[in-house]
Amino acid sequence: MQRFQQSKVNSVLSGKLLRLRDGTYKQLRDREWVFNRMEKNLIFLIHQSGAYGVVVRNEDIDWNE
Secondary structure (H helix, E strand, O other), X not given: OHHHHHHHHHOOOOOOEEEXXXXXXXXXXXXXXXXXXXXXXXXXXXXXXXXXXXXXXXXXXXXXX
């Protein structure tokens, strides 16, 4: 499973919408975020408004969406 997810991350282009898994980061209302980049197994996402961002782990993304 981890290898599959890693290959998915490597193929994601900047600007793609990604969805956070249900149940993770419950304080965040928005579940869809814009992929910015990946550094050291951390995924940098930007809110669709561009006003702020969040850093998540690979397993926090719903790769089936």
